[in-house]
């Protein structure tokens with residue numbers, strides 16, 4: 119059976135392109151409370167990112183991932199691989215906080231704090247400085263190539279590139295001390311790993327933040343896809359009040375009761391970094407930046423109509439129902455976050471800055487010393503996680519008349535270092551627990567700080583246990 123011409127025409131008209139042609143978005147600059155909040159967030163977060171590697175603490179970089187030595191410095195604290203569960207716990211708290219804030223107030227993270235949002239905003243500022251406001255940028259893009267266009271575009275790309283390289287350099291400065299990296303960077307004497315990461319990070323900033331901008335949020339970000347599962351009807355979201363706004367009247371403030379407040383000025387669309395129209399309803403592309411609220415409020419002020427035609431609201435509120443922040447899932451997230459914060463805070467406050475690993479020589483069960491005693495050899499691995507150097511003494515508890523024998527005293531253990539020291543513990547076999555190994559404790563005591571000590575309780579001396 120063949121299609122009639124009408125059916126064929128209909129089928130043809132229903133063909134849909136699977137790939138939408140990219141249309142460059144030129145967000146318009148506006149002002150208002152949410153613009154201020156967003157700009158402040160960008161300044162604070164970028165300020166922290168660019169400044170922290172230059173901050174020194176106790177004559178070293180305050181924040182540094184020392185990967186070769188497997189240490190992470192955060193101001194006073196030194197995190198060792200043994201302490202990484204603290205970092206894991208902090209990551210879990212961050213994830214729970216993300217769930218909590220999303221449940222309460224939607225995409226706060228996307229709108230104000232996500233690195234993509236922050237760097238895209240910074241790079242857009244550069245574009246605005248070089249190419250002008252929205253209309254000037256659109257005009258420049260449409261214009262044929264001229265000296266001015268080449269100059270402006272060239273300057274913009276050059277500034278983007280410098281900014282991206284500075285960002286990549288700062289990123290690597292968190293892993294390689296930045297004050298030592300700087301002269302090597304300018305003398306082109308960096309290691310291959312440093313060079314790769316600086317330019318790779320710069321390329322990513324350039325591509326994702328400057329060129330792809332909203333496409334990252336719309337097409338690439340997995341969080342945009344699954345964050346809706348954290349929403350419920352009481353989650354704050356940014357919405358257009360259709361009941362109040364429609365029917366819109368282009369260019370004219372409301373004059374009759376059957377007219378809505380929207381004057382169809384399209385400013386809410388022009389300021390939107392995602393290029394969407396919030397009046398079309400909730401859309402996953404909306405990152406919750408709230409810039410359309412400012413734009414619409416400014417228009418409402420001009421036409422003497424009440425603000426908040428576009429506003430933070432909830433689905434329940436829009437439907438005229440009761441809305442509440444106090445929901446079970448909000449309490450669950452808040453309780454989990456509080457419990458984990460208390461646990462991590464307690465753990466960090468009570469963290470012992472000295473760690474001791476004891477490795478018994480496994481090649482011999484014990485050694486007969488020839489003078490009626492037996493001895494076992496132990497390797498003490500002393501980790502000084504404190505911020506200052508210490509001298510340690512070894513004490514044993516739980517063994518009668520045992521003797522500690524060392525070739526040399528334990529040297530001063532510098533801050534943030536590991537020292538391995540061999541000790542031999544000698545004892546008359548008559549003082550052991552029969553033929554079995556005897557359990558005892560080895561205590562490491564800082565001789566310059568009474569409060570600094572660490573004990574290993576289950577050490578065995580004698581023929582069997584390791």
Ligand code: SF4
Pocket residue numbers: 356386389390391392393394395396403404405406407408409410411
């Ligand atoms: S619709 Fe409004 S809140 Fe959503 S991304 Fe656009 S400007 Fe931001």
Ligand code: SF4
Pocket residue numbers: 358363379380381382383384385386387397413414415417427428
């Ligand atoms: S900014 Fe406000 S008045 Fe203008 S089109 Fe958007 S919703 Fe309508």
